[in-house]
Amino acid sequence: MENRLRLAAEEYVENLFRHNAGGHDAAHTFRVRGLAMALAQTEPTCSRDIVELAALLHDADDPKLFPTEDLANAQAFLVQNGVAPDEAERILHAIRSVSFSRNQGRAPDTLEGMIVQDADRLDAMGAIGIARTFAYGGEHGRSLDSSIQHFYDKLLKLKDLMNTPAGKKLAEERHAFLNAFLDELESELHNSG
Ligand code: NI
Numbered sequence: 001m002e003n004r005l006r007l008a009a010e011e012y013v014e015n016l017f018r019h020n021a022g023g024h025d026a027a028h029t030f031r032v033r034g035l036a037m038a039l040a041q042t043e044p045t046c047s048r049d050i051v052e053l054a055a056l057l058h059d060a061d062d063p064k065l066f067p068t069e070d071l072a073n074a075q076a077f078l079v080q081n082g083v084a085p086d087e088a089e090r091i092l093h094a095i096r097s098v099s100f101s102r103n104q105g106r107a108p109d110t111l112e113g114m115i116v117q118d119a120d121r122l123d124a125m126g127a128i129g130i131a132r133t134f135a136y137g138g139e140h141g142r143s144l145d146s147s148i149q150h151f152y153d154k155l156l157k158l159k160d161l162m163n164t165p166a167g168k169k170l171a172e173e174r175h176a177f178l179n180a181f182l183d184e185l186e187s188e189l190h191n192s193g
Contacts, residue, residue: 118167126174
């Protein structure tokens with residue numbers, strides 16, 4: 001990818017999320033990009049450019065943050081920065097499959113979508129996942145118990161939903177860390193009551 005395009009996407013993300021803190025901020029997007037590029041290394045047939053732009057734009061139209069329809073933010077960025085229409089369509093398709101399957105429980109139908117979805121899920125696991133869960137809980141006035149419930153409702157299920165072999169392997173490690181944290185928490189709660 002041309003560096004000009006990469007820099008423009010990074011700047012776009014910084015600006016878009018500048019009023020957000022906690023779970024969904026620019027730092028989350030940049031971690032997802034980093035994880036996605038690491039996974040892409042292990043999948044030689046994927047398009048690295050599609051993976052990188054889809055990762056950078058994957059939350060640009062998150063309905064929890066932006067009132068856009070049909071990925072209008074991502075689309076506008078790609079058009080304004082001269083990305084070829086067929087490439088832009090592949091990027092948008094990958095982004096759509098990441099969130100579509102989040103709602104419908106269906107796996108993405110392209111390798112690039114699978115990679116970005118795995119990266120997004122990995123960022124909800126491990127130490128980062130724990131930090132994000134409590135940051136989000138605090139932001140929304142949730143009790144400690146309700147944040148912990150989120151581990152059982154969502155985070156502990158992610159390991160079995162990974163698409164790529166490299167994603168599965170990283171998810172196993174982060175899953176083990178989540179369990180270790182919950183064990184320690186449980187023992188501290190029991191010994192301080
Ligand atoms: Ni995300």
